[in-house]
Structures are given as structure tokens and as C-alpha cells.
Amino acid sequence: MKNKQIILAERPTGMPDEHTFKFVEEDILSLTDGQVLIQTHYVSVDPYMRGRMIDAESYVEPFKVGEVIEGGSIGEVIESKSSVFEKGDMVIGGFGWQQYYVAGEKEVRKIDPKLAPASTYLGILGMTGLTAYFGLLEIGKPKAGETIVVSGAAGAVGSVVGQIAKIQGARVVGIAGSEEKIKFLKEELDFDEVINYKTTDDISAELRKTCPDGVDVYFDNVGGAISDAVLNQLNRLARVPVCGAISSYNLTEIDYGPRVQSILIKKSALMQGFTVGNYANRFQEGASQLGQWLQEGKLTYQETIKTGFDTIPEAFLDLFRGNNIGKLLVKVNQ
Amino acid sequence: MKNKQIILAERPTGMPDEHTFKFVEEDILSLTDGQVLIQTHYVSVDPYMRGRMIDAESYVEPFKVGEVIEGGSIGEVIESKSSVFEKGDMVIGGFGWQQYYVAGEKEVRKIDPKLAPASTYLGILGMTGLTAYFGLLEIGKPKAGETIVVSGAAGAVGSVVGQIAKIQGARVVGIAGSEEKIKFLKEELDFDEVINYKTTDDISAELRKTCPDGVDVYFDNVGGAISDAVLNQLNRLARVPVCGAISSYNLTEIDYGPRVQSILIKKSALMQGFTVGNYANRFQEGASQLGQWLQEGKLTYQETIKTGFDTIPEAFLDLFRGNNIGKLLVKVNQ
Numbered sequence: 001m002k003n004k005q006i007i008l009a010e011r012p013t014g015m016p017d018e019h020t021f022k023f024v025e026e027d028i029l030s031l032t033d034g035q036v037l038i039q040t041h042y043v044s045v046d047p048y049m050r051g052r053m054i055d056a057e058s059y060v061e062p063f064k065v066g067e068v069i070e071g072g073s074i075g076e077v078i079e080s081k082s083s084v085f086e087k088g089d090m091v092i093g094g095f096g097w098q099q100y101y102v103a104g105e106k107e108v109r110k111i112d113p114k115l116a117p118a119s120t121y122l123g124i125l126g127m128t129g130l131t132a133y134f135g136l137l138e139i140g141k142p143k144a145g146e147t148i149v150v151s152g153a154a155g156a157v158g159s160v161v162g163q164i165a166k167i168q169g170a171r172v173v174g175i176a177g178s179e180e181k182i183k184f185l186k187e188e189l190d191f192d193e194v195i196n197y198k199t200t201d202d203i204s205a206e207l208r209k210t211c212p213d214g215v216d217v218y219f220d221n222v223g224g225a226i227s228d229a230v231l232n233q234l235n236r237l238a239r240v241p242v243c244g245a246i247s248s249y250n251l252t253e254i255d256y257g258p259r260v261q262s263i264l265i266k267k268s269a270l271m272q273g274f275t276v277g278n279y280a281n282r283f284q285e286g287a288s289q290l291g292q293w294l295q296e297g298k299l300t301y302q303e304t305i306k307t308g309f310d311t312i313p314e315a316f317l318d319l320f321r322g323n324n325i326g327k328l329l330v331k332v333n334q
Numbered sequence: 335m336k337n338k339q340i341i342l343a344e345r346p347t348g349m350p351d352e353h354t355f356k357f358v359e360e361d362i363l364s365l366t367d368g369q370v371l372i373q374t375h376y377v378s379v380d381p382y383m384r385g386r387m388i389d390a391e392s393y394v395e396p397f398k399v400g401e402v403i404e405g406g407s408i409g410e411v412i413e414s415k416s417s418v419f420e421k422g423d424m425v426i427g428g429f430g431w432q433q434y435y436v437a438g439e440k441e442v443r444k445i446d447p448k449l450a451p452a453s454t455y456l457g458i459l460g461m462t463g464l465t466a467y468f469g470l471l472e473i474g475k476p477k478a479g480e481t482i483v484v485s486g487a488a489g490a491v492g493s494v495v496g497q498i499a500k501i502q503g504a505r506v507v508g509i510a511g512s513e514e515k516i517k518f519l520k521e522e523l524d525f526d527e528v529i530n531y532k533t534t535d536d537i538s539a540e541l542r543k544t545c546p547d548g549v550d551v552y553f554d555n556v557g558g559a560i561s562d563a564v565l566n567q568l569n570r571l572a573r574v575p576v577c578g579a580i581s582s583y584n585l586t587e588i589d590y591g592p593r594v595q596s597i598l599i600k601k602s603a604l605m606q607g608f609t610v611g612n613y614a615n616r617f618q619e620g621a622s623q624l625g626q627w628l629q630e631g632k633l634t635y636q637e638t639i640k641t642g643f644d645t646i647p648e649a650f651l652d653l654f655r656g657n658n659i660g661k662l663l664v665k666v667n668q
Contacts, residue, residue: 059599059601223593255593256591258588258589259591261557263607266385266607268609
């Protein structure tokens with residue numbers, strides 16, 4: 001039995017392409033005491049992984065050239081020399097883009113697929129759901145009646161942000177880039193207003209129309225010109241959780257835009273960058289609240305699931321093409 | 335007796351000039367019950383006043399064309415029909431650029447020139463001191479051993495920011511634009527490091543040298559390219575109180591620079607715009623702490639005092655020429 005893996009072949013400049021990734025195979029080593037053999041079921045692809053492909057200091061270590069692309073994955077224990085795990089246990093870990101993984105006991109943790117489908121532990125109950133939960137509630141602090149704008153609104157994070165803001169009693173305006181996404185936000189998630197940034201000539205005019213009372217919270221997933229326009233319409237004491245800047249991740253030149261200082265001063269507004277890891281000691285609380293909202297039917301989720309190990313690189317690139325609704329995953333055990 | 339005033343003659347585009355202001359004279363009206371006649375002693379000139387000269391929504395109302403330029407002033411009651419004030423009382427108010435003012439009882443408040451020189455109520459114990467105090471302590475939250483960078487370091491706000499940061503046990507790096515200022519910061523205020531942005535070719539290199547452990551707090555008085563460089567050297571969980579953007583106040587075009595979102599995300603950093611008015615309910619606390627530090631010799635202040643009512647417009651323009659050290663005031667009663 002061979003373990004198929006995807007390694008970082010070379011660091012991308014601009015959009016990653018066929019030279020960036022390489023499929024390799026290796027033998028699976030025998031287990032030593034305390035280890036388990038995991039067969040991967042789901043692999044997560046996330047925009048932040050683009051940042052790890054370059055050799056620059058950030059909040060996570062860069063991937064190493066020639067090594068497996070790490071990232072959130074779900075798998076099944078198919079062999080165990082550990083007293084903690086037994087065959088058949090479903091586990092989550094950071095073992096990434098490979099079909100099998102020999103893990104130590106501390107590298108993975110059990111999930112309960114009876115409580116919620118295994119895939120949700122990578123999405124609504126996992127990293128992206130928790131990102132939405134902590135970024136919105138701890139930084140955005142939406143109040144009932146306030147106007148919340150979220151960009152990347154149909155994505156794994158944005159779609160949860162909008163729903164949590166609705167639960168808080170806020171008015172939610174979503175920005176997304178396709179009619180399918182716009183329909184999803186309006187019809188499935190009950191957003192108050194939606195803006196398709198790809199079909200409008202004047203996003204500022206759309207914002208003025210959909211946010212007649214201005215913007216109290218802007219949950220920023222995208223950066224770039226969309227964010228420039230929203231920042232211009234902030235209200236006094238507005239809060240801007242800065243979660244992602246997907247518009248800039250594949251740029252090869254410095255990303256210029258209007259400087260924000262004057263707006264921040266005029267509006268006494270706050271911009272706060274964050275990553276979900278900042279709230280690691282509260283993941284239990286967040287997951288349990290998200291789970292409760294799911295059970296109560298106050299929260300729903302969407303997944304875009306690709307199938308087949310070989311589709312992982314294309315699935316990853318789809319994130320930047322704006323092709324996914326909700327959490328994008330690859331199911332690898334066919 | 336005539337009251338000489340300076341009115342806004344027309345709204346400036348770019349740097350204000352001789353067309354912006356006009357000197358006029360009016361008769362002084364007789365007092366009615368409850369009113370006092372004030373003779374102005376000191377007039378404050380502050381960068382934020384530039385923002386009030388244009389007709390745009392901001393945190394304070396724009397000045398009206400044809401009306402007296404409002405702003406902080408100190409004066410002496412020379413006639414009183416009020417039971418609250420008597421002749422000889424020194425008062426502070428927003429009566430601005432005029433030699434005399436007929437005030438109602440609620441428009442001004444008494445100051446005690448025995449506790450501290452009258453001028454300090456416009457500076458270290460007044461608006462600029464409180465701006466430094468609340469912006470640094472409430473947003474910057476410097477901790478002992480951290481590195482604080484302050485731009486506009488020799489100005490009325492910056493010079494107080496640096497000293498308060500030192501009181502908190504932080505390491506302070508000041509950025510200023512003349513050798514005289516640099517000398518003042520090093521020798522009078524005991525800043526740990528100073529950067530003369532006008533004589534260095536490479537402000538980023540200077541920052542790396544003077545902040546080998548990165549920047550934990552950046553108190554931003556200037557915006558523009560200086561701030562771009564400092565933001566690039568923020569540490570994880572850095573805080574950036576955004577107080578002023580003097581580099582942009584006289585621009586006639588949109589002020590472009592590198593977008594900040596990616597830095598904020600990578601560093602989980604915070605930028606928070608503010609104005610001192612946000613802390614109005616705590617002014618007493620701030621002034622009393624600043625006064626105590628002054629008495630204890632932990633805090634010092636510098637004033638640049640011009641003389642003569644007619645010099646007010648030039649004094650105001652000096653703010654943008656970078657000519658002043660500490661608080662810039664005009665003494666108008668010769």
C-alpha cells in the first residue's frame with residue numbers, strides 16, 4: 001500500500017499553477033507504539049494556505065519546498081498501536097494533502113460523526129465557523145439594528161458571519177461575485193441585501209442604496225477595491241474585523257489603495273486583523289455555541305465537495321476563481 | 335473699542351493661503367445678564383482645524399465661510415454680568431481667533447493660573463495632552479519593555495505620547511523632521527532613539543536599526559509614507575492609535591499607499607482612529623494625572639509661542655511646515 005501525497009514543488013509567483021504542486025508516492029511506515037494509521041476522508045482547502053506557499057514571515061510557518069502541503073484533514077483510524085484511539089475512530093488533524101498518515105497520539109483528536117457530519121468539523125464547527133464566530137463577535141461586536149456588511153459573503157467564513165449577525169439582530173448586507181451566490185444569500189440565508197460586485201459598475205452607489213444608515217461593522221474577507229468602497233461608508237465608531245484579503249494573495253506587486261488613516265480618524269473607527277488561532281483557548285465555547293445554533297435551526301451551512309484526491313490542487317485554485325459556495329472540501333476516499 | 339477677528343474668507347484647496355483668511359473688525363455688543371466680556375490672551379492653532387475648513391462631514395462641524403475661526407482660546411474676564419464669573423477670572427473656551435468675546439456662562443470655564451500657567455490649559459493639561467493620554471493608554475496600551483514608535487514626535491501630542499510611554503516603562507522611538515527637534519527629543523525628553531525622516535534616505539532601515547525587536551505600538555500623527563514604513567515593522571498583536579494624518583491634510587488628490595489589510599491579518603494588529611472628544615467624560619481624570627506627573631517632574635512640556643494677533647494665520651500654517659516644537663500658541667494681548 002502506497003501513500004499518495006501532494007508536495008510543494010516550487011513557490012508560486014502570482015497564481016499557483018501546475019509547477020507549484022507535485023504528486024508523489026511513498027511507502028507507509030509500520031506503526032510504533034502510540035501511533036495510529038489514518039486514512040484521509042476529507043481534505044480542507046483554504047485561502048490562507050496561499051500565504052504559506054511563499055517564504056515570508058507570517059502567523060504560520062511557510063510550507064517547505066519538497067514537503068507535503070499541510071492543512072486541516074479528517075480521516076479514519078484504520079490501524080492503531082495507541083490506547084487512546086481504536087480502529088474506526090474518526091479524527092481531525094493538520095496532516096493535509098495525503099491519503100494516509102501515521103500520527104502520534106497528540107497530533108490528531110477524535111471527532112464524533114454522530115453529533116454532526118464529519119465534514120462539518122472542517123467547516124461550520126471547525127476553523128472557518130470559529131473564524132466567523134470570534135471575528136464577528138469579539139471584534140465586530142454587532143448590535144441589534146446595526147448594519148453589517150460582509151465581503152466574500154458566500155464563502156465558508158462569510159456565510160457564517162452573515163448568519164451570526166442576523167442572530168444578533170443586525171441588518172446584513174452581503175457582497176459576492178455570482179448570481180448563484182447572490183441567490184443563495186438571499187434565499188437560503190435570508191440576507192437583507194446583497195451586492196454582486198461583478199455585475200455592478202458602481203459598488204459605492206450600491207452600498208449607499210443598500211446601507212442607507214451607513215456601515216457599523218464591515219467583516220473584511222477580500223481587501224482591495226471592494227474594501228476601499230465599504231470603508232468609505234463607515235459610521236462613527238465602526239468596527240472592521242480584517243479576516244482575509246483574498247484579492248491580494250496572488251498579486252506580484254505591492255497592493256496600492258487609498259490610505260485608511262483619515263477615515264479611521266474621522267469615524268473613530270477600528271480595524272483589527274485576526275486569525276482564529278488567537279482564540280484557541282475558547283474553541284470549545286465557540287464550537288458548542290455554533291453546534292447549538294445548528295440544532296436550533298438558526299444556522300445553516302453549505303459545502304462544496306469535490307471528489308477524488310487528484311482534484312485537490314484544482315479545488316484549491318477554485319478558491320481564487322470564486323467558484324465555491326460555502327466551505328470547499330475534497331472527499332478523497334472514493 | 336473694536337473686536338478684531340479672523341474669519342474664513344474662502345475654503346482652501348491644498349495649503350491655505352492669503353485668500354483663506356480675512357481680518358475684520360466689529361463693535362463689541364453690550365453685555366446682557368449672565369454674560370461676560372473676555373479679552374483673549376492665548377489662541378491655539380491645531381492641525382485638526384484644517385479639516386474644519388472644508389465642507390465635508392467629519393467629527394466636528396465645518397467652519398462656515400464668513401464666520402470667525404473657532405478653536406481653543408484662553409482669556410480674561412474684563413467685564414461681568416454673571417454671578418459665576420468675576421472680573422479678572424481666567425477662562426478657557428472655543429471662542430477662537432478673535433480679540434474679544436461676549437460669552438454666556440456655559441460657553442467658557444474657569445482655569446486656575448496658580449496651579450499651572452494659563453497656556454498649559456490649551457496644551458499639556460488641555461486638548462493635546464489629553465489626546466496623547468487617552469490615545470496612548472486606551473488604545474496603544476504600552477507595556478513595560480515594549481517598543482513604541484511615535485511620529486510627529488516633537489509636536490504637541492507626540493512629545494507627550496513619548497513621555498507617557500517612558501513613564502509606562504516602554505522603549506520610545508521618535509520620528510521628527512529637524513535636527514532641532516531630534517535634539518529636543520533626545521536631550522530634553524530622553525527618548526531612546528530618534529529618526530530624522532528628512533535626512534534619512536531609508537526610513538525602513540532606520541526603523542529596523544532603532545527597533546531591533548519590532549514595533550509594539552505605533553502612535554500615528556502623520557499618515558503617509560512614514561506610517562507605511564512603520565506599519566511594515568509591526569509586531570504580532572501590535573496596536574496603532576491613529577491620531578492624525580497631517581501629511582494628507584492639504585492634499586488635493588486621493589492619498590494612495592500600500593493597503594494595510596495583509597499586515598493587519600499577518601500580525602493580528604489593530605488600528606483605531608480616535609479623537610479626544612471620545613473621552614470627554616474622563617477629561618478630569620486625564621488632566622489630574624497629567625498634572626500630577628508634571629508636579630512630580632516625570633513629565634515636561636514645550637511651547638512655541640508666537641506673539642501678536644496678526645500672526646495667527648502664519649502660526650497656523652507653520653504647523654504644516656513643521657516649524658514648531660511642542661504646543662504652538664499665539665499670545666495675542668501684548
